[in-house]
Amino acid sequence: MERKLRLVESPPIVEIKELTKTFDTVTALDDVSLEIGEGKIIGLLGSNGSGKTTMLKILAGLCMKYGGQVHIDGKSPGAFTKSKVAYLPDRSGLPEKMEVSEMIKIYRTFFDDFDEDKCRRLLNLFDIGLRRTTKGMSKGMTDKLQLALMMSRNARLYLLDEPLGGIDVEARDHVLDIILDNFNPQGTMIIVTHLIGEIERLFDEIIVLEKGRLRLQGSCDDIRAKYGNSLVDCIKEITRESRSEQYI
Numbered sequence: 001m002e003r004k005l006r007l008v009e010s011p012p013i014v015e016i017k018e019l020t021k022t023f024d025t026v027t028a029l030d031d032v033s034l035e036i037g038e039g040k041i042i043g044l045l046g047s048n049g050s051g052k053t054t055m056l057k058i059l060a061g062l063c064m065k066y067g068g069q070v071h072i073d074g075k076s077p078g079a080f081t082k083s084k085v086a087y088l089p090d091r092s093g094l095p096e097k098m099e100v101s102e103m104i105k106i107y108r109t110f111f112d113d114f115d116e117d118k119c120r121r122l123l124n125l126f127d128i129g130l131r132r133t134t135k136g137m138s139k140g141m142t143d144k145l146q147l148a149l150m151m152s153r154n155a156r157l158y159l160l161d162e163p164l165g166g167i168d169v170e171a172r173d174h175v176l177d178i179i180l181d182n183f184n185p186q187g188t189m190i191i192v193t194h195l196i197g198e199i200e201r202l203f204d205e206i207i208v209l210e211k212g213r214l215r216l217q218g219s220c221d222d223i224r225a226k227y228g229n230s231l232v233d234c235i236k237e238i239t240r241e242s243r244s245e246q247y248i
Contacts, residue, residue, distance in 0.1 A: 013038045013073055013157060013188050014059065020067035021054055021212075028054040029066070030212040038156075041189045041202050043220075043231075046209035047239055052192045053090070055209070056159045059190070060087040072157060083112070086155035090162040090192075092142045096135040100128060103149065111153055118182070119152035125178055139166030144175065151182050158189040164199065172198055200231045208238055215241075 014036035021029040029051045036042055044052050057063040058070055061077040072081040094103065100123065107114045123130070126144040134142050143166045150158065163179075164172050172195075180202060183189060193199050200206075206223065208216040215238050216223070220231060227234045 011038070012036055014190075015071040015074075016068070017070075018068035019055075019058070019070060021051075021058065021063070021065075027212050029058075029209075032068075032209070032212070032214045034207060034214060034217055036188060036190070036205075036207075038188055039185050040204040041183065041191065043196070043200065043203040043206040044190050044192045044209070045196060045206055045231075045235055046215075048194075049211075050209040051212040052209055053161055056087070056161050056190065056192060059157065060085055060159055062087075081157075084156040086150045086153040086158045088146055088150045088158075088160045088163055090165060092134065092139075092146060094134050094142065094146065097133055099130065100132050100145065101130040103145075104130075107149055107152070113154040115152050115154060119148055122148035122151060122178065122182065140168055140171065143167055147175070147179070151179070154184060154187075156187050158184075158187060160189065160191045162193055163191065164193065164195055176202060196232045196235060197230065203231070206231060208235060210239060 012035035014034075016035070017033050019029050019032040020027070032051075032055070044055065046052055054063065058066055059072065059077060061082050064077070070077055073084055075081050077085075104116060104119055107119070108116055120130075123145070126141075126148055128141065128145055128148065134145065137145070143163065147160075147163055150160075164175060167175055176199065191199065191202070200220065203220050205217065205219050207214070216234075223231065223234055227237065229237070
């Protein structure tokens, strides 16, 4: 399934300038500057420890101490941007004993942009009943529940951290089709994943981080044309180049 890209460039929804984040003696992000436009699905890629999740948490307003500047719709992450950002963490934070119907009520109360009808439709596509609780659910089913709740918001920025990590291989294409079908074309989606080969058909652009630094940003078509390989091979080559530079 393919998605038509908008031809007119709009102002960036995300602007990052000289972003630096350290944890004790570890530098998670090192002088990162980039812009992300509206209406695109972006792959945020890199090896483990490259700073991907840290960047998502900063954009989600969950990590407030950092150097540099970060703007979402022209505002620094905080109360204003949380109303515009939908975040899917790599680990479930859903209560175990609460029924799905009660979770819907909570989302409806806390998020003005929550579309309950859309959520019920997505839950039906994922075969998740309203009376179920997460207790006893597989990780894959819990991931689908979190995805349904998050995708039911009419957000400006969607942040997904390893959305397919717990989902069975056989079901991944189905989940990706649902993401594409329900993507808000007025919004922007950033996906962190190590399953590049399976998800790359969603991406309009990719951003590659390595050891906290920005190594590459560009359209998938341009990057494939330059490297002449799949995105998986491109990432491997960039990672090798980065590691080689340590010894120069």
